[in-house]
Amino acid sequence: MSNHLAQMAPMPVHGNTDDPLWRKLWNAYEPVITALRRIPLVADVEICGGMFGITAQLTDGSHLWISSVEELPLDPTEVEGWHVRRAHEDNPTVDELVYNSTADGEDSQHGNNVVPLIQAITTFVTERRLAPKLIDVISVQLDGVTKDHQRISKHVQGPFDERHAAVKEYGYATHALTEHGWRRIHEQGGFDWPLTIWERNGAIVTVYLAHVGQVSA
Known part of the structure; x- marks a missing residue:
């Protein structure tokens, strides 16, 4: 449903973040x-x-309004299903139902379950291209052990x-390893996701591309 390596969208910036009621709802x-x-x-x-x-x-400047039968209760255990609409403050013609798991909704079988709610929102914003585009962030990493079994780890x-x-x-x-006397003993992944294993004087290292997260395009 969500990628825990993904860049998380920033916190909102306004004067309510120190308000006890706002913080109570945010935490709830x-x-x-x-x-x-x-998503993000x-x-x-x-x-x-x-x-x-x-x-x-x-x-696109529009937003999703996520509520329940009416407004959200202070206690999330009292939510009677989720109701999600897309709206726009400056364009009243933007008004469409995204998800409705309240008693009378098409998704009522899901009730107050959060998982199908987020899946529906993710599908909606992805198909409409209404969420920031994400790009994979990759690093070159080296890991292994010396001949004395000491760990080697290098970004x-x-x-x-x-x-x-x-x-x-x-x-x-990997070319630098060759020049310094390392011998390649295994290779896989091709150009898509290369990984090689190297040996020198009893030491073994693996060089690979590591996925380290995502950023917005």
């Missing part, structure tokens, strides 16, 4: 908010005229947000 609905931020969507808790809800900002180069740049640096790193 943290599982939903964190999942939204991992900037999520917030809205307190407007006694109406509580979660918002998630989309790339060689990176991180890179382009695979061909990471593969190029991987080539430089």
Whole structure:
């Protein structure tokens, strides 16, 4: 559902973050908010005229309003299903239902289960291209052991947000090993995800491309 290596969307910036009620709601609905931020969507808790809800900002200026039968209760265990709509503050024609697991909704079988809620939101924003595009971040890594069984671990180069740049640096790193007397004893992955194992005087090291996270494009 979500990638724990993914860059998380930033916290909202406004004057309510120190308000006890805002913090109580933020903490109460943290599982939903964190999942939204991992999509990654900037999520917030809205307190407007006694109406509580979660918002998630989309790339076209619209947003998702996440509530329940009416507003969200202070206690998330009292949620009677989830109701999600897409809206736009400056364009009232943007108004569409995204998900409804309340008693009368098409997704009522899921009730207050958070997993199908986030899956539905992820599918919606991905198909509409309303979430920031993510790029894999890759580093060249070396790990192994000396002949005395001491661990070797070295970040060689990176991180890179382009695979061909990471593969190029991987080539430089493995060429340097050859020049320093290391012998390649295993190779796999080709150009897509290369990995090689090297030996010298009883020491063994593995050089590979490591996925270290994601960033927004």
